[in-house]
Amino acid sequence: MAKQKKMSEIIVQIDGKEVKATEGMTILEAAQSADIFIPTLCHHEKLEPYGACRICTVEVEVQGWTGLVAACLYPVEQDLVVRTRSEKVDRIRKMILELLLTHAPCSPQLQDLAQEYGADKDRFEKESTFCILCGLCVRYCAEVKKKNAVGFVGCGARREIRFIPEIAATECVNCKECFPLCPTSYLQAAFVLTEALAFSTDSSQTVLNK
């Protein structure tokens, strides 16, 4: 029988507090275990880390090296010192929010964060795509539901989510578990549009249960 590897304990310092973590944990997980808040937009505990939004950026110091890392990706290591709020961290989060707000200026979640970090939603010209490409819907449907009913299409500035009508018609109507995950509410609108365009072409479709 294979021997189970014992996870070694790692002590890190987060915002001046000593936090016990285990090997393999990310900074975000260690912070959450100690009730230290780090904002996230593309993270979900049931999904593989993705590192898309960078709002979880924190400042770290280890063995004389100082840098900025994504807390949801960066693994803890012995003697790591983490600052979840600093002038640099706040400045980066403010800039990230100003950029994200160009896509989704009405997102309540982004607006709350903008207030916290003093981000100006009118700093950059609006490019309202309504989606911030966090990938939560796409990854949740693939990794948790195993349905792949929603995916990304296009690339660069034209990248967007799209429901696959054939799958959505059978899988999404009674699921919709991804809706509350969307930080901008765009997902719901996109689904309603797909529904209107695709489902209405099939007159034999059962009346949808909204």
Ligand code: SF4
């Ligand atoms: S629709 Fe919402 S959940 Fe899906 S990628 Fe865009 S912002 Fe994220």
Ligand code: FES
């Ligand atoms: S929450 Fe870490 S990159 Fe999005």
